[in-house]
Amino acid sequence: MRITAPILSALVAKAYHNSTNTTQAADFKNITSTSIDTKLSSITNSWAMNDVPGSNFLEAHDMSRGSNTYIGVIDTGYYKGNDYIDYSKIIVDPSLHQLGCNSASEYGVSAHGQQVLGLIQVAAPEAKIIPVNIRDCDSTRNLAKREDETSVGSYQSALLYHSAIQEIVDTAVTDHGDSEKPLSIIINMSNQVTGTSCNPLLQETINFYTQDNSIHFFAAAGNGATDNVGFPAHCESVASIGASNRTGEGAFFSNYGGFVDLYAPGEGLRTTTYKNRLKLVDGSSFATPLSSAAAALLQSYLIEHNNTLLDQGSLLSILKATGSNIESCDRYKGECSKSILDVKSALDYLKTRLELETPSATSKPTQTTSTPTSLPADPAENTSNRFKTNGLLMFAGLFSAIILPNIGQHRL
Secondary structure (H helix, E strand, C coil), X not given: CCCCCHHHHHHHHHHHCCCCCCCHHHHHHHCCCCCHHHHCHHHHCCHHHCCCCCCCHHHHCCCCCCCCCEEEXXXXXXXXXXXXXXXXXXXXXXXXXXXXXXXXXXXXXXXXXXXXXXXXXXXXXXXXEEEEECEECCCCXXXXXXXXXXXXXXXXXXXXXXXXXXXXXXXXXXXXXXXXXXXXXXXXXXCCECCCCCCHHHHHHXXXXXXXXXXXXXXXXXXXXXXXXXXXXXXXXCEEEXXXXXXXXXXXXXXXXXXXXXXXXXXXXXXXXXXXXXXEEXXXXXXHHHHHHHHHHHHHHHHHHHCCCCCHHHHHHHHHHCXXXXXXXXXXXXXXXXXXXXXXXXXXXXXXHHHHHCCCCCXXXXXCXXXXXXXXXXXXXXXXXXXCECCCECCCCCXXXXXXXXXXXXXX
């Protein structure tokens, strides 16, 4: 599962590994795991983990905790020595640039990746995490933010994202090994970059990997309070995530509009940061890992109960159709049709659909038109062979009632 191009690989290697701390990852082999359920109690009590206007993760964990899934975090790396992090769930590869920069502070951008990782671990505690640092520690700037009006800056950013995506996929494939379970990878890109278009190189990379339903992409919409999203959220086949607040409204800073696919809690969230500390954070950067974690919970549930996967369009459509409505949406530029993530409702819907598709072995199958009250009836209810499997779940026809326009089609 690699994009083969010797010249491109050489350019990626040169741009991507130009850092002073690429060898630090080996130190993580000496980190012992901690109990996430006890150490992260102060985070799990956050409003975002509870019922609406939160995303209802705590109840969802009775159904799924993200096992058998991988979440790649393309960001600023992570740090050892934080008692709130379960390091046993982090996949370490000494050949990758994974640790954060030595110059980090709990308030600086360097801790951004650590903050994202903490939220993922709370929301999907059994998922395996593959962090990749795309930060240039020498210049104390994120290489991915070297965007300007020239093609060189944009191309360099695309090279970094391309390399990070490829490394995450390769690492997950290696760790997955010969498992008979389908491979599920969620790639979280909270490191939103200035720009309102997708570089062709990154779009080609995403297109290549989304041919397989194993891989899904989520990206932060941005915090400019504008009717647009940044890079890489602007790329097709990437779910663009806006931030909501604790009153069930769009956060005042969040980008909005037709380019935003889904909202999730992104204001006043408590998470891990630099050193052995917690911190309150705001931003679509932190709504995105909750959405990525929700995707992992759905895929994990399906792997466990049907040994199959949701394709990208079906997965996002379920999250959108089962979410709670944005309150006072007229204040947020007509976002009345948008939803705030509710992962428990999404799992309940998935459970119901699977039960309808799997008649009891001891009873005669009967036709039914009942569905969760929050969803429209499925006109394809009596259609046969809606589960088309090839190691993956295509859900052809199964979610036809709630499939909204395919992800990314509205993007220019």
